[in-house]
Amino acid sequence: MAKQEKLIGEQRREALLSWLKTSDAPITGTELANKAGVSRQVIVQDISLLKAKNEPIIATSQGYLLMQTQPETPMYERIIPCVHTPEQTEDELNTMVDAGVTVKNVIVEHPVYGDLEALVMVKDRHDVKNFLARISSTNAPLLSVLTEGVHLHTISSDTEEKLDVCELHLKQKGYIFE
Template structure:
């Protein structure tokens, strides 16, 4: 049992995308129900494992926040760039004058995830949250290392906003 839990942790640590209980079960030659039980035991023992729509993600990766400003034309480029640098996009955050901090879950770990998000917006005639704040928004990123995060910042330097930033009024502080 301990060996299997260690194998599950290793699988989650080495994958940058969510891994389903069925996929883990196949890799380890056990049932999906056993994996679900093992995940529950791992969580109870202090491992931070998140359940996503497509499987499990170990939350031992470093979390970083970037703040950007761009229009709808650069949205796909932003998402693809973050993914190509090896990071996942957990959420989008805007700061509204009246409502304060608004967080939308994204959980984008691949170009397929990004394409589905963009298609859902387009097919339903929806706009990104950042339209409310003239393109200004933040993302929480899950990156394997600081180096990966630095790569994201270097690739997106043209749309990044450096802090300090006054989100209350959506303007750069002097």
């Protein structure tokens, strides 16, 4: 994206909301910064100000996303307990998205901080590939390394059957923690 004329304060925050509202996919802080003609740090600060005004913006591993109003079709969710090695992460995530579910988050229980939750928001193999590339490029450890591979995922789908299939496939591969 070409760098644009620098937007100022409230005008920039209104533009950020507009860009997020019209995007079907997450937008990175760098992309938003380029569009607004400011630094990524300014975008981070703007997002914080917008969140403080109760704008439903979430930060995912792929960028910022504005939570839309309720979908027309009902969504079903389930929290599933998983365990695997870091090397099995790609197979675990692909198994879930191949069943037609979205992996919303990962949750681990830390002995000091309690539950630590991070948004994952992957719905297909392309998202999985990008998520893992980001983990790799930043050398960021997976949260599950804090708990010897034990973690929870919140999964969602438009049918309960897809959640059942997902859980069955994970169990068959030995990824369900029992």
